[in-house]
Amino acid sequence: MNAVVIAVLVMLILSLFRINVVVALAVGAIVGGLTGGLDLASTVSTFTDGLGGNATVALSYALLGSFAVAISRTGLPDAMVALAIKMVGQQGDSKRKTYSKVLIIFIILAISISSQNLVPVHIAFIPILIPPLLKVFNELEIDRRLIASVITFGLTAPYIALPVGFGEIFHGLLQQYMLDSGLEVAKKDIPVAMLIPTAGMVVGLLIAIFFSYRKPKIYKNIEIANKSNSKVTYTKKSIAFALISVLATLTVQLTLSQVFDVDGMIFGALVGIIVLYFSGSMKVNQADEVITGGMKMMAFIGFVMITASGFAAVINETGDVEELVKQSASLMNGNQAFAALMMLIVGLLITLGIGSSFSTIPIIATIFVPLCIELGFSPMATIAILGSAAALGDAGSPASDSTLGPTAGLNVDGQHNHIWDTCVPTFLHYNIPLIIFGWIAAILL
16 A cells, blocks of 8 residues: 555545544654554654754744734724624525625635736735635525535635736646647647636535535524623724724735745734734733733644644655656556546645646646557646646645645634634535546546
8 A cells, every 4th residue: 555545535534523633633644654654763864854844834834823813903893793783684684694695705706816817915815815704604504514615615716726926836837747748739738628627616616515514503602702701892883994904914924925925824913913003903901811821722723734834744754646647647557537536536636645747747747747648648638637636735734834724714613623613614515526626627638
């Protein structure tokens, strides 16, 4: 058995049995390392050496969590609840409630999609936007699994289909590694080839909205602004400074990332906190409590990201990632339909383990591209296979920021489980359609 398959299966099975994801990743890494021929000392050493890979993201989440808690002190959540009640109506008119649900789902979808291209902040918007909206979701009785599915779609589908923002990076990687592996394709052909696989994700999103999670779900209104559970009062001034701080955070992040080409999430969150501090929304004697509380709120996400980096380091060290690709290629025996399905499944396994579709491309391209040429797949079909295989697993992986991000926002009051409420729904609604539609694209193109 391949070490990658075993490590990923161990991690997924433990996670599904509600074992903490950090523990599941650590155990999966050890089992994978030992299975892959590493001794215990080498496995542990590789794991610990790899932990720093996601340290920047972990610290970013911690500070964004602090910023989210500080925002809640301005009374913005209570203002949003008041607005939601006004939209729904005092009598809870069903038509107005439905209209409000549709509106808020559309807004979150639009913001999630925009975070990949128009305002490329990726997951940074989630800890800022979603926690204040939880009371609104509760008022409208929206199933949070639906919100998780909507956000994850917005974080993944745009970079697969659109050649802008993070999509430009993804498409650039596809083009470059296909060229390095012996096949030259035009960048303008990539969005066309990825149209059918992306359509599969759209189908999954529609199923989630109109069938899977359309029924109302009741959640408790748990106060996250302060420990005393006292109602936070708000004024026009406090709401204005809350909005200014959010704008300042996004501006700093965009400036640092777009102008100076560095990760701006950490300093963006710091600027937001400073704005709230000087606005008076966060008092001197409350600052330590707020910042520490926010870090605690996001600690789980940070530790998962750090542990996932160690997990990826171990399975890469075994050499079984490349071996898995080669073993799968040897089983295909010239059958195009079976070959396409096998390549998609291999991509799913790799991305589920390491949590990054962008990092999966160079791993699978060196074998998949020559194999596609040998089997007679057209360049467009090869793009669809490689792009779909790399994207598979981003939605649904316990270690992916496309699932950790939604959980970070939706679980601040402890009522949203990372595995069963984010990973499983997104896996079912996006990975299964992506396999089916990716396979169809490989056959038709």
